[in-house]
Amino acid sequence: MNGNNTFNLMRFLTKYAMIIALVVVFFLFAFLTDGTLLYPQNMSNLLLQNGYVLVMACGMLLCILTGGNIDLSVGSVVCLVGGLAAVLISNMGLPSIPVIILCLIVGLLVGVWQGYWIGYVRIPPFITTLGGMFIFRGVGRLVLNSKTVAIQDPAFLNIFTAYIKIPGLDDGDTKLSALIVGIVAAVCIVLNTVKNRRERAKKGYHQNSAFSDYIKSGLIAALLLYYCHLLSQYRGISVMLVWVVAICLIYNFITAKTAFGRYFYAVGGNEKATKLSGINTNKIYFIAYANMGLLAGLCGLLCAARVGSVNGSTGTSFEMDAIGSCFIGGASAYGGSGSVGGVVIGALLLGIINMGMSIMGLGDAWQYVIKGGVLLLAVIFDVVSSRKTGKG
C-alpha cells in the first residue's frame, strides 16, 4: 500500500493477467493468420463453436467452487441427451418442444443421480462422475443403437441454431438487428456505470476513480459494438449465441450477487465453518452436480442442433474443455475462488488458440500440445502470483 506507481503496475498486471493474455494471444493469431482470424465469419464462429464449452463451464465452475471438484461425465451426458433428442425427433417423429423438455429433464435426472451420491453419501466426485462418464456414454450408445442419427427438424433447429432474421431489418447484406442490439447493449453498459457511480456517491460509499470506471465501461461497450458490427457483416445473431450469453449472464448473477451463489464459495473455502454457519453443505454439493447435469443436457441439445447429427462419440472430451476453461480462467483447484467472467476469458482463450491454429493449418496434435501448455502455464502463474502476494 505504498502507493508508488511501480507497485500499482504490478498489481494491475496480476489482476488483469488473463485479460492481457487474451488480448496478446488474440493479436498474435490475428497477425499470424494475416487477419483471417478477424473475418466476420470466423469471429461469429468463435463464439458459436465454443458455446457448448461456455455453457458447461458455467456449471463446472459451481462444482469446482465447492472444493476443486470436477464432473467428468458431462461429455457422455451430451451424447446421451443429444442422442435421445435425435432419436425421438428424427426416428420417432415426436414434436420438438416436448422432446426438448424431456431431454432437459433427463439431463437434470442424471445430475440428481450423481449429486445424490456426491452430496449425501459423500462418494468422491471424481469416482462418481468417472462412473457416470462410462455409464452415460454406454446408455447414449444404446439409445443411438450405435448409429449416427441426423436431426433436420426445422422447429428444433430454430430454437437452437438458426440466425435471427427480422423482416425489414435483416434482408440486406448488413444485418441491422445485430447492429441495433450492439448499440442498445453498449448504451446500457455506459448508462449503468453512470447510475452506479451516482448511487454510490449518494450513499457515500467508496468509489473507484471516474477515469478507471469510464475507461472500463467504454472499452467493453466499444468491444461489444465492434463484435456486433462483425456479426452484422456475416449472418447476424444466432439463437445459440442468445442461449450462451443468457446462460453466462444468469450464472454470473447467481455467483456474484445471490446468497445461494455465495454458499458455493463458502463451502469451497471452509466446509466445516460453513456448516456451522447454518448452511446445508450437502445440499450445496447436490445442487452443484444436479445443475451440472441440467446444463450438460442443454449442451447436448445445442450440440445436436449445431452439428446436425449425433453419434456415439459426440461430446468426447468436452468435459476437459470445460474444466480447462475454468482453471485457465482463474478458478482455484482447491475451490472457493473463481468467477464466470474468468471462465468466459478462459474459454475464449482456448477458442482463439484452436481457431487460430486451425486457420494456420496446424493439426490436432499441435493444438493439444499448446492447449495443455496454456492450461499449465495459467495455473502456475496463478499459484505463483498468489504466493507472492502472501495469500498462500
Add this chain to the structure above:
Amino acid sequence: MANVILEMKSITKEFPGVKALDNVNLRVESGEIHALIGENGAGKSTLMNVLSGTYPAGSYDGEIFYEGKLCQFKTQKDSEALGIVIIHQELALIPLLSIGENMFLGNELKNQFGFIDWDKTYSEAERHMRQVGLNESAQTLVRDIGTGKQQLVEIAKAFSKEVKLLILDEPTSSLNDEDAKMLLDLLIAFKEEGLTSIIITHKLNEIIYCADKVTIIRDGSTIETLVKGVDEFSEDRIIKGMVGRSMEDRYPAREHNIQPEINLEVKHWTVHHPLYPERVVDEDISFYIRKGEVVGFSGLQGAGRTELAMSIFGNSYGTNITGELYLGGQKVSLKSCQDAIRHKLAYVTEDRKTNGLILDESIRFNTTLARLDKVCQKGVIDGDREIQVAEEMKKAMGTKTPTIEQHVGNLSGGNQQKALLGKWMFTEPDILIMDEPTRGIDVGAKYEIYCLINQMVSQGKSVMMISSELPELLGMCDRIYVMNEGRLLAEVEAKDATQEGIMGYIIRDTNKE
C-alpha cells in the same frame, strides 16, 4: 557458568511492506530455559525461523553466533546438523504413520543396502521415547495417541537428532494443564542434563514456573530480558513489559446484573460419539444459564465440554443425542445449525481456523455468512448494505485492519477472533457459546475480548464460556460448572471458587477409578 551458546545480534528482517524484526538481540546461555514472550505478531516466530534457517542467511540482516561461531544457515537441515531443533506450534506429524516412522522421517536409518532398517528404527525410536517418558510402542500410529503424547514424540524426535538447543513454539497451547505441567517438568529435568531450551509461550504462569530468563519482544524489537533471582520475575512485571504499561486488572470489572429468567436450560443431556456410537461422550448433563449471566465450563481436554456445546448447537456433534433443551422456557428441538441460529443460539468455536472462519475470504464475507438473509432482498445480496454492516461489526469488535476486504487469513490471532465474534454477533444471538474464546491470542486482545463479553451480558445475553484457563474462568464467570470424562461434577459460584478447589474436583474424580 556464563557460557553463551547462542547470540543473535541486531537481527533485522523485512517482509514486503513490514519490518517484522528490528534490531533484535538475543543471548542464550548454555543449560538454561529461556522464555520468549510477546504479543501475537511481535516477531517471536519470525526470530526463531531466522535462527533455524527457515529464512536463509542473506534474507535478513544481523549475525548469529552459535557456540562462538558465526553461522549462516541456508536451510533448516544446516541448523539441525549443529543440534538446533525447532518444534512448531502446529505439530508436523503424519497421523497415519507410526511413531517410529515419524521420528525418522527424512532421516531414515538405512542398512548397508540402502533400505530402511526397521529393527534399528524402532529400537532407536523407543530408546528416545523412554528418554522423554513416553511409554508407547514405536509402532503405534500417531493418530492413536493424544495431543500430549504427540508433543512428546516431537521432543523424542528432537533427541534423535542429538539436540543441543531445543526451541519450542507454544508447546502447551493445545495441552491441558496436567499435560502441560508434565511437559514443563520434562524440560526442567533435561536442563539438569545440560540441554538448553528456548520456549515461546503466551502462558505467563508457565514462564514463572520453568524459565530462568525471559526476553520480551514487542513490535519487532527486544524490550528487555528479565533474569530469575535478579530482576523482579512476576506475571505483572512481564505483562508490563509486553504491553508497555502495567495492566492493573487482567479482567475488566463488570456490574453483575443477572436477571432471574432462565435463558437456556439443558436436562439429562446424553451424547454418543459419532463414529463409535457405543461410546458415551456426555452423560446425563443438566445445567442452566440465566439472562445476563456468564457461566463457565471447566475441565481437562476430553472432558466433553466442546462436544456438549456442539451437540446443543443444532446437533453439530455426536449421534443418539437424548435430553431436553429449553430456550427462554420453551422446549425446543434443534435439528441443524440453521435451526440453532434461528433460535438465537451462537457457537463461537475453539478452532477458529478450521471450524470458524473462511481464511481465504474477506472479513466482509465472513461477517455476513451465517445470516446472509439479513443483507439480502429476495435472495440477492445488497452489496452496499453488506459493506455497511461489516464496517459496523468491525468497529463494534475493534478489529484492527485497514479494510474489511482484508482476507481473514492475513489477520493476527486476536483480530481473527474478533472477526469470528463479529460474525456471530451479526446473528443477534441471545445465547453465546464461547469455546476457548482467548486461545492463542495475546494479553491485550484477551482484555478486549473480555470487555466484549461483558458488554454482551450487560445487554441481557447469556454466555456459556468453555475455557481451559482457570484464572480466566474465575475472572470472568458468575458460576462455573466442572466437568470430567463426560460428566458434570460440580457447580460452584465463581466468587467462592479457587483454582485449587476446581482442580481438586477433577483430580479426585480422575483418581477415583
